[in-house]
Amino acid sequence: MKHRGVIFDLGGVVLGSPMHAIAEYETEVGIPSGRVNRHIVERGREGAWARLERGELEMEEFCDAFDVEFAEAGHAMSARSMMERMGQATVPRPAMIEAIARIRAAGLRAAALTNNWRGPGDGTSVLKPHFDVFVESAVLGLRKPDPRIYEHVLGELELAAEEAVFLDDIGRNLKPARQMGMHTIKVDHPDDALAELAEVLGFVLGDPA
Ligand SMILES: [Mg+2]
Structure with missing residues (x-):
């Protein structure tokens, strides 16, 4: 795929x-x-x-x-x-920001799918310019793992589930995505997750450390 x-x-x-x-x-x-x-x-x-x-x-x-x-x-x-x-x-990880830039430069689309909240402590809004699509639970009124929020982000991306890769650090949030047909990656250590993502996509996502 x-x-x-x-x-x-x-x-x-x-x-x-x-x-x-x-x-x-x-x-x-x-x-x-x-x-x-x-x-x-x-x-x-x-x-x-x-x-x-x-x-x-x-x-x-x-x-x-x-x-x-x-x-x-x-x-x-x-x-x-x-x-x-x-x-x-919750400060941005530079290797992830670099990977997102490379994904978009390669002609793929990048989305954020976050369970967040409004107001203090939500560090997500500074990240908006890095993404083509930005889906926030607190704006939509739906949160992962509700299957509807995954359908929403796919709709915004104009992609079928099989055309998307999804990364999350919580296993129960990956489950519905996997059942829909997305390729899912569980993020424990960010470097390991990026190596796995690069292999799935077939191109390099960062400079060697
Ligand atoms: Mg998370």
């Missing part, structure tokens, strides 16, 4: 990983490791986090709601402090 477009998650892919910032916060305030992520998954689509990412809660409302949810689960936490840390952690 000749691929004609690449779809990038932002946090933990094009930007530094918010997971590390969350882990640091957990350690600092004595919340069990991984508790925040488990909480987000357990609360599901009606939880405060999902509502933030669909643009249904403003940041202030989210912080209050998340603190209450956590108190119900038996832990004190300040979502404000955690979100501030995440904002500081």
